[in-house]
Amino acid sequence: MFNGTSAYLDFIRIRFLTMLAYRVNYYTGILIYTLNIGVYYFTWKAIYGGGGELGGFTASQMTTYLAVSWMARAFYFNNLDREISTDIRDGSIAIQFIRPYNYIMVKMMQGFGEGLFRFMLFMIPGMAIAMLLFPVKLPTAPEAWAGFLVMLFFSFLINSQLNVITGLMAFFVENNEGFMRMKRVVVDLFSGLIIPISLFPGWLGDIMGFLPFQAITYLPGSVFTGRIQGVGIWQVLGIQVLWFVLLLIPMVWLYRMSRKRLFVQGG
């Protein structure tokens, strides 16, 4: 008999082990993420010049925000879009669809296995190095950490949902490459990774408030740097949950459409 839960958990374990085999990527990955933080740290330092506050961030909050956002990305980033798109193009999706599991769930599980790996071998050591090199100030309250971990998990969920949606698009456009590249750029920019959203000109910031991307980096980062406190934290979590639920709709719909397309029209 197919035992759902344990099989799905096994996908997490297997992906975790697979990731372990690719060590070169992650040694260099840590270095490059540290470099990214460093470059932005010095860029912002040059911008702040003497001191002051930009978009509600002090220079020291900006440093922490940078380190936290890049390290969060080290965890939530994955290539599910590329994997799904490849499965679709080489036709192996058909086999996936007839197996007794939900393909999207499997992909999410694999993404989570990858995330766990990245969390332990990428994010934590990377964070340690960043704290050694740059004046990063992390909160000490355990609630802040607990809250951050929960939000981080939602960052992962929302980012992965966007990836799955982009990946499934390969069913409906001939070459998905362009969309995947676009998504990557949009997520990095609009999630607040490169520039905190409060620094954007008002109208652009307003638009981003209505998009799911800010829930990936900007909102959790703001909470963790202490810019949002108290009741605001619950609001942030609320926004994340809301986007998680809202994104389920197009994801499930696309999945249904894909199955239909595959079985009715033969791919």
Added chain:
Amino acid sequence: MKYYLGLIVEYLKNYIKTRMTYRADFWVEVISDLLFQATNLIFIFVIFMHTDSLGGWSQGEVVFVYGFFMVPFGVFSCFINLWGFSERYIVKGEMDRVMTRPAHNLFQIFLENVDPPALVGSIIGIVIMAVSGSQLGLPFEWWTVPAMLVLTISAVAIYTGIYTALTSLSFYSDAPTGILPLMYNVQGYGRYPVTIYNRAIQVLLTWILPFAFVGVYPASLFLEREEMRNMAFLTPLVGGVFLLIGLTAWNYGVRRYRGAGS
């Protein structure tokens, strides 16, 4: 040489024929490339909304450097596209097919992956340079165009060297994803005035992953910034050295792939 030039033409023809079947994709790709570039421009504009100078460089200058940066990058992305090399050529075994043909293997791989939409970026880069250059009142000298050509070729050589060297790691490690995407972040840092970074990052971007030579150094020649002029002159040399390193690493990698001397 004539043989290889002929092959370039032939492969481009095939590319165009392929693209005739997927015309919509061409534009999606162009737009996504442009969006990628736009992100970086947005970054520059947002920064300068909050400050007047970045380490002593004005917005116009930083935008000009960005325009320059786009030119060699577009050329490089068009002709040297090693994304997914490991997946396609090592894991799926296409390398074997390449090896049974009478042309240099790396050259064949470059040609099989030409990506002309990327050239649109180069054109836009030139436009950006022209616009911000005239706003800054930069002089147009007799040497401007030749220097642009030499510096572009040198910068493409630097990219080629670095990416070829990194891609040749696929012959050693069985990682399917590689570190190329990560490099995409790093290369962008060479288009800001590197003097704002600390010593370690400056050294890194100048001598180890010399991305400063594909952006701010050569562009400073046109901006007439004295402090980087010598670095600008050094660009062709760095290009030559890194291209050599890249090709050597590649040839070693291929040797290993073929099981010789490992």
Added chain:
Amino acid sequence: MNAIEVKDLRKTFKVQKNREGLKGAFLDLFKREYNEVAAVKDISFRIPQGEICGYIGENGAGKSTTIKMLTGILVPTSGHLSVGGYVPYEEREKFVQHIGVVFGQRSQLWWDIGVIESFQLLRKVYRVSEQDFKHRLDELVERLQLQDLLNRPVRKLSLGQRMRCELVAALLHNPSIVFLDEPTIGLDIVVKSEIREFLKDMNREHGTTILLTTHDLQDIEALCSRVIMLDDGRIIYDGGLEELKNRWGTGREVQFQFGTGTKLAQLQSWTAGLPLEWSADNDLGAKVWIPLEINVSDVLGQVVGKADITDIKIVETNTDDIVRSIYQSGSAEKKNGEAAVQQDEGVVTHV
């Protein structure tokens, strides 16, 4: 003259050891361990010009590794190698001008554009003159009946059509030696026999030397005058197909059908004294296995007069059976030698 000469050819690979479980994977992250694995173990053979030679063996026997060395993709660990007068791995780019290679499972054609465009490109790659190209293409297109397919994109071709185009792609530069790796894999019988006929003609008309690996022994029977059989990196048979059948064929099978029910025990008692193996599905049909040293007529003589026979069929052992039996005995013989080998090589694993 020999088209291919191979002497003491050896290829060993370093294979990464994956330790088990979570802890093992962590250890692998920091320190890798490797095994030396010999894929091809000091083989020697010569193939004269104009011969079609079948190169067979089970998966992992070392076939593809050999082919990759012969085509210049891999450099041998040791041994001598000469193909068409070249040492393949030394002057690869010059050498490959003279060979054609078809990998049955890998395409060398552009996926999205007309087949003819791929041919045009290959013409440039192989520096074939416009005139030779036209002549050669016409000939191949005619012979393989590709007229209607030339402008169709590869993704719209059936597997059989694609395979015929792959052959053209590999032969445009008129190579004198052709390597075919599983050329008929996945094809239906009609296409298979078309391709076999084509290869035979090419061999006859142009004197092309062909080395082909296959799992389909009918390819071998239809094409090859000679067979090299590989097992675990060593050649276990090299010679003619007929000889192979004579030497390894263990007997024949005779199938009977009876008008009235005939018990197996009855049949066995009629031929008692002869070393035969009877088997039966039911009372109306039976099979007997006759070793080579006994004449079929002797057996028939014992049965024909006594049973009510409606039909007799004599089946020669086919190559499949022979090969299977060689593998079985081949590996049985090897058992003793293998133990010694394992000791000097450390752990031997199949690649």
